[in-house]
Amino acid sequence: MKILIPIKRVNDYNVKVRPNQANTDVDLTNVKMAMNPFCEIAVEEAIRLKEAGKADEIVVVTIGDDKHQEQLRTALALGADRAILVKTDNPVQPLVVAKVLSKIYEAENPNLVIMGKVGIDGDHNQTGQMFAALTGLPQATFASEVNIEGNRVEVTREIDGGLETLSAEMPAVVTTDLRLNEPRYASLPNIMKAKRKPLEEMDLESLGVAVEAKVNTIKVQSPPERQEGVKVETVDQLVDKLKNEAKVI
Amino acid sequence: MKTLVLAEHNGTNLSAATFSVVNAAKQLGREVDLLLTNNSCTSVLEEAKSVEGISKVLNFSHEKFSSELAEDVAACVVSVSSEYDFFLASSSTSGKNNLPRVAALLDIQQISEVTDIIDDKTFKKPIYAGSCIATVQSSQEKNALTIRTTSFDRVSVSASTASVEDKEVPETDSRKSDFVKNELTVSDRPELTSADIVISGGRGMQNGENFALLEAVAEKLNAAVGASRAAVDSGFVPNDYQVGQTGKSVAPDLYIAVGISGAIQHLAGMKDSKTIVAINKDEEAPIFKVADYGLVADLFEALPELESKL
Ligand SMILES: Cc1cc2nc3c(=O)[nH]c(=O)nc-3n(C[C@H](O)[C@H](O)[C@H](O)COP(=O)(O)OP(=O)(O)OC[C@H]3O[C@@H](n4cnc5c(N)ncnc54)[C@H](O)[C@@H]3O)c2cc1C
Numbered sequence: 001m002k003i004l005i006p007i008k009r010v011n012d013y014n015v016k017v018r019p020n021q022a023n024t025d026v027d028l029t030n031v032k033m034a035m036n037p038f039c040e041i042a043v044e045e046a047i048r049l050k051e052a053g054k055a056d057e058i059v060v061v062t063i064g065d066d067k068h069q070e071q072l073r074t075a076l077a078l079g080a081d082r083a084i085l086v087k088t089d090n091p092v093q094p095l096v097v098a099k100v101l102s103k104i105y106e107a108e109n110p111n112l113v114i115m116g117k118v119g120i121d122g123d124h125n126q127t128g129q130m131f132a133a134l135t136g137l138p139q140a141t142f143a144s145e146v147n148i149e150g151n152r153v154e155v156t157r158e159i160d161g162g163l164e165t166l167s168a169e170m171p172a173v174v175t176t177d178l179r180l181n182e183p184r185y186a187s188l189p190n191i192m193k194a195k196r197k198p199l200e201e202m203d204l205e206s207l208g209v210a211v212e213a214k215v216n217t218i219k220v221q222s223p224p225e226r227q228e229g230v231k232v233e234t235v236d237q238l239v240d241k242l243k244n245e246a247k248v249i
Numbered sequence: 250m251k252t253l254v255l256a257e258h259n260g261t262n263l264s265a266a267t268f269s270v271v272n273a274a275k276q277l278g279r280e281v282d283l284l285l286t287n288n289s290c291t292s293v294l295e296e297a298k299s300v301e302g303i304s305k306v307l308n309f310s311h312e313k314f315s316s317e318l319a320e321d322v323a324a325c326v327v328s329v330s331s332e333y334d335f336f337l338a339s340s341s342t343s344g345k346n347n348l349p350r351v352a353a354l355l356d357i358q359q360i361s362e363v364t365d366i367i368d369d370k371t372f373k374k375p376i377y378a379g380s381c382i383a384t385v386q387s388s389q390e391k392n393a394l395t396i397r398t399t400s401f402d403r404v405s406v407s408a409s410t411a412s413v414e415d416k417e418v419p420e421t422d423s424r425k426s427d428f429v430k431n432e433l434t435v436s437d438r439p440e441l442t443s444a445d446i447v448i449s450g451g452r453g454m455q456n457g458e459n460f461a462l463l464e465a466v467a468e469k470l471n472a473a474v475g476a477s478r479a480a481v482d483s484g485f486v487p488n489d490y491q492v493g494q495t496g497k498s499v500a501p502d503l504y505i506a507v508g509i510s511g512a513i514q515h516l517a518g519m520k521d522s523k524t525i526v527a528i529n530k531d532e533e534a535p536i537f538k539v540a541d542y543g544l545v546a547d548l549f550e551a552l553p554e555l556e557s558k559l
């Protein structure tokens with residue numbers, strides 16, 4: 001069984017990203033970049049399936065500029081077998097990413113596609129669902145448990161009311177939630193070994209997908225700052241403030 | 250052209266989120282219809298008809314809608330899509346699961362988590378865990394938006410009722426996926442995203458049993474109970490308690506954060522609350538930077554005292 005994992009390069013989650021001077025975009029100069037945390041969870045899940053003898057090959061793919069090689073190498077160091085970089089210097093939106101991934105899907109024919117539920121940069125939470133729609137595959141989003149039985153995958157999903165379990169015929173698309181697993185760190189020997197694993201590059205244009213920005217960002221601002229309030233000394237004072245000043249209880 | 254809102258319900262009641270999404274839909278200046286997928290849920294249909302400001306309910310009733318698969322819902326939306334140029338859902342897990350599937354089938358780049366409708370091409374939405382607010386403009390003829398419901402008041406229930414159009418449910422591919430089971434959290438507390446008061450616990454609560462201390466305060470205030478990711482990851486409470494960037498967004502009149510440090514991902518889900526209270530034993534905790542009232546105290550002393558004084 002072959003697993004395909006699309007990964008996204010985003011800001012490190014510890015960094016607070018700010019608007020640029022001109023308020024036209026975010027300022028990512030000198031911001032530390034990393035693999036999207038939900039994609040790390042996707043990679044980890046695939047490695048565990050391989051370790052359990054349920055998968056044979058793990059292929060990672062990302063769409064972006066040359067710097068995206070870093071995140072592909074990280075995935076290879078963690079245990080992916082092969083990487084694909086679809087190169088473009090233009091920013092890509094979820095619908096375009098989903099279209100490109102559909103082309104990669106056709107070429108690779110994986111049995112399972114595991115993606116992050118959301119990129120922590122744009123907060124879109126779209127690409128997995130869009131990719132599933134374009135390929136006509138069943139989707140199981142926000143997974144906190146994945147079990148493979150024969151040609152079906154059973155997925156427990158985190159939903160607003162609790163948990164839901166679905167069973168989907170493979171090939172299928174799964175998107176990861178936080179509780180699916182705890183990703184490992186890459187060891188130094190594996191980081192060295194990853195340098196020799198295959199990383200294939202292709203130009204986005206060669207896939208015949210138009211990179212159109214159908215939605216344009218025209219302004220990026222900081223949110224209104226909250227004023228720091230006061231410290232109260234006692235529970236009595238707190239109750240008094242809530243009753244008589246804020247009037248919320 | 251008109252606006253289509255995907256209704257959400259639990260089989261008995263329409264969700265509060267739907268009333269907020271209809272309000273957002275009205276701001277687009279078009280006629281608003283409600284699309285309802287359900288398994289002969291008469292009470293939900295009755296409620297749907299009386300949502301203020303809608304013209305029509307498109308009723309897709311079928312056995313298979315006793316559970317909700319994105320594949321089926323998307324097929325229904327696409328079957329009526331020619332009359333609509335806006336497709337709206339809430340940014341609940343249901344809306345997030347369904348709407349991007351619809352958008353891709355209609356070749357639309359979706360706009361997620363809309364907090365402000367400036368005009369019918371221009372919208373605001375938080376990005377990067379709410380550290381920035383983006384204004385985006387669409388050049389598309391048709392648009393799909395998920396709505397952050399805490400940014401839009403709920404419309405009321407009207408006395409007059411909208412008409413109902415019963416719709417043929419499209420066939421979908423030989424059940425490539427099946428619903429297996431639900432494990433829903435049972436609670437007598439109000440629902441987290443629509444409650445007027447929310448009290449949340451973090452890692453400082455130490456274990457699940459200690460959440461009883463929070464429950465007791467919540468009981469007195471008729472509040473919903475939430476949690477940080479750390480509290481959920483540690484198994485203190487179920488996943489649907491999580492407030493934050495990747496959990497639920499809440500904006501109640503009063504939010505009380507107990508034993509929560511105030512990481513940016515947590516703040517992303519609650520900093521639009523009207524009044525914020527923080528109870529934390531570390532006076533340097535970042536949560537105090539956004540709190541209207543901060544109490545530096547051990548929660549194990551503060552919570553029982555608070556409960557007794559309410
Ligand atoms: C991709 C990603 C997504 C995330 N999404 C979310 C999200 O949606 N929601 C979310 O909440 N987090 C999220 N996080 C996690 C976030 O970064 C923090 O790790 C988390 O919010 C910390 O939870 P906490 O404040 O409960 O724990 P801690 O940071 O450990 O804080 C515990 C606090 O309790 C206080 N405390 C301890 N004992 C007591 C006591 N006896 N009395 C009073 N105070 C006490 C301590 O002083 C401390 O401030 C996400 C992280 C990532 C990487």
Ligand SMILES: Nc1ncnc2c1ncn2[C@@H]1O[C@H](COP(=O)(O)O)[C@@H](O)[C@H]1O
Nearest residue numbers: 006007063115116118119124125126127
């Ligand atoms: N440029 C990209 N290249 C590869 N995969 C991507 C890219 N953008 C998004 N994805 C995948 O889609 C998921 C959700 O991203 P998003 O829809 O942007 O929130 C990510 O976790 C990745 O698995």
